[in-house]
Amino acid sequence: MIYLHLFWSFLIANLLGYGGGPAIIPLVQNEAVNHYHWMSLSEFSNLLAIANALPGPIATKMGGFIGYQMGGILGCLVALAATILPSAIAVIILFKFVNLFKDSPKVKLMTKSVQPIIFILLAVMAYQFFFSEFQKNGAFHLILLAFLSYLTLSKFKVHPSLVIIGSLVYGGVFLS
Numbered sequence: 001m002i003y004l005h006l007f008w009s010f011l012i013a014n015l016l017g018y019g020g021g022p023a024i025i026p027l028v029q030n031e032a033v034n035h036y037h038w039m040s041l042s043e044f045s046n047l048l049a050i051a052n053a054l055p056g057p058i059a060t061k062m063g064g065f066i067g068y069q070m071g072g073i074l075g076c077l078v079a080l081a082a083t084i085l086p087s088a089i090a091v092i093i094l095f096k097f098v099n100l101f102k103d104s105p106k107v108k109l110m111t112k113s114v115q116p117i118i119f120i121l122l123a124v125m126a127y128q129f130f131f132s133e134f135q136k137n138g139a140f141h142l143i144l145l146a147f148l149s150y151l152t153l154s155k156f157k158v159h160p161s162l163v164i165i166g167s168l169v170y171g172g173v174f175l176s
Contacts, residue, residue, distance in 0.1 A: 002071050003078045005036060010063050010082035018114050021058040026121035028062055038070055042136055045129045049171075053164050059083050137175055145170065 009031035017024030025048065032038045039047070051061040060083050067079025101107050134142050145167055152158040152166075 003075060006067050006070060006075055006079045007082045009036065010067075010079045011085060014059060014083050014086045017059070019118050022122060023118045024059045025062075026125045028059070028066075029125055032066055038066060041128060041132045045132060048129075049164075049168070053161075053168055141175060 010028070013024050013027035013031055017027050029041075029044055033041050033044050047062060047065055048058075051058050051065070054061055060080060063079040063083035064076050068076040071078065130142070149163050149167065152163050153160065
């Protein structure tokens with residue numbers, strides 16, 4: 001039954017996750033944390049941090065990890081297939097229609113109307129992560145990391161990947 005749950009949850013998340021990885025993250029979080037209880041919010045935030053630090057699409061990394069944790073290699077393959085299937089089918093079927101509807105005002109309006117929803121989903125997830133980490137690690141580490149990240153990104157124009165690596169090192173040294 002776990003394989004069916006894995007397939008269904010990742011298929012739905014990737015079918016409804018219009019806009020790529022950032023839109024899919026809250027949907028996967030809802031399935032893995034809230035619906036099936038495969039992991040805690042803290043574990044999901046750790047997975048998200050590691051998945052963001054690694055190269056490649058975030059949805060496949062998250063699907064592969066959660067699938068493997070829940071069902072071994074077969075679970076990993078099932079979750080990856082469910083992650084990739086919606087995009088593959090969309091590309092195959094809808095490829096002919098792209099040029100017909102790319103300038104349609106209705107399609108542009110539909111695309112613009114989805115963006116605020118994605119923003120709200122990401123904001124709620126960030127809010128949950130913030131308070132989860134605040135309770136787990138305290139205010140000092142949270143405020144320090146947020147301040148240093150903001151400072152290095154905005155003031156010193158450090159590449160975001162270096163900020164992520166620095167945060168991973170800080171977490172590995174001081175928070176583990």
